[in-house]
Amino acid sequence: MFKNVIVRVPSATISEGITSAHEGKPIYTKALMQHENYVSALTKTGVNVTVLEPHDEFPDSCFVEDVALCTSKCAIITRPGALSRRKEAALPDMLEALKGFYEHIEYIKDPGTVEAGDIMMVGDHFYIGLSARTNQAGADQMISILEKYGLSGQVVPLKKVLHLKTGLAYLENNNLLVAGEFKDDPEFAKFNKIEIDEDEAYGANCIWVNGYVLVPAGYPKVQKKIEDLGYKVLVVDTSEFRKIDGGLSCLSLRF
Numbered sequence: 001m002f003k004n005v006i007v008r009v010p011s012a013t014i015s016e017g018i019t020s021a022h023e024g025k026p027i028y029t030k031a032l033m034q035h036e037n038y039v040s041a042l043t044k045t046g047v048n049v050t051v052l053e054p055h056d057e058f059p060d061s062c063f064v065e066d067v068a069l070c071t072s073k074c075a076i077i078t079r080p081g082a083l084s085r086r087k088e089a090a091l092p093d094m095l096e097a098l099k100g101f102y103e104h105i106e107y108i109k110d111p112g113t114v115e116a117g118d119i120m121m122v123g124d125h126f127y128i129g130l131s132a133r134t135n136q137a138g139a140d141q142m143i144s145i146l147e148k149y150g151l152s153g154q155v156v157p158l159k160k161v162l163h164l165k166t167g168l169a170y171l172e173n174n175n176l177l178v179a180g181e182f183k184d185d186p187e188f189a190k191f192n193k194i195e196i197d198e199d200e201a202y203g204a205n206c207i208w209v210n211g212y213v214l215v216p217a218g219y220p221k222v223q224k225k226i227e228d229l230g231y232k233v234l235v236v237d238t239s240e241f242r243k244i245d246g247g248l249s250c251l252s253l254r255f
């Protein structure tokens with residue numbers, strides 16, 4: 001179960017966020033509204049939500065998932081591979097918030113790069129995607145830190161997706177949403193795989209929170225599959241975040 005969630009309000013500069021999508025620029029006021037709805041949905045799951053102030057110098061800073069990995073034993077501040085995002089990981093308000101919850105704070109160091117959107121937690125084990133943002137040195141550091149605390153990790157090379165959790169979502173109880181390049185990956189054969197169709201691939205970025213699953217609006221086949229598994233579904237519109245390659249998981253740290 002998760003007790004706590006940290007989010008950051010989207011910045012007024014969100015339209016300048018990094019993107020590979022060709023869906024236009026996010027509309028700031030709409031992003032703010034969608035973010036408020038996201039926080040309301042999280043609140044329904046029983047977690048305590050810490051809301052950090054926006055940072056206009058970092059257009060992507062609402063995607064807090066990338067700047068820290070929150071485990072049951074420690075928080076690990078990452079070192080984002082995207083240069084425009086690197087200093088997001090050192091923002092004092094985030095560090096202060098994490099220090100309020102964790103006794104142990106660790107750091108990924110140069111030459112390692114990690115964005116924690118590349119890391120999927122399954123119990124005490126962590127799958128770490130090697131991507132354009134997370135390198136081998138970063139993954140090696142991450143695994144050493146995890147092992148120091150009795151946790152474990154392994155790397156998963158990525159082919160196409162931005163982050164590991166762009167195409168995978170662990171819903172607990174061995175249920176794993178899989179899209180695209182992960183459908184036939186032998187690494188995930190032991191899970192009860194719920195395959196997501198190509199035309200709803202973005203919908204694979206769901207999050208499990210305390211028996212609920214937050215599902216992005218506009219992915220009815222994904223929603224149905226998750227409802228059929230017996231989860232309580234909360235639908236949240238993320239259209240403005242999608243325009244800059246972001247989704248439900250990217251918008252929070254859950255621990």
Ligand code: CIR
Pocket residue numbers: 017018019060063065066082085116117118162163165166244245246247249250
């Ligand atoms: C980026 O390219 O870094 C942002 N525009 C999107 C980050 C999405 N984060 C995630 O998937 N964990």
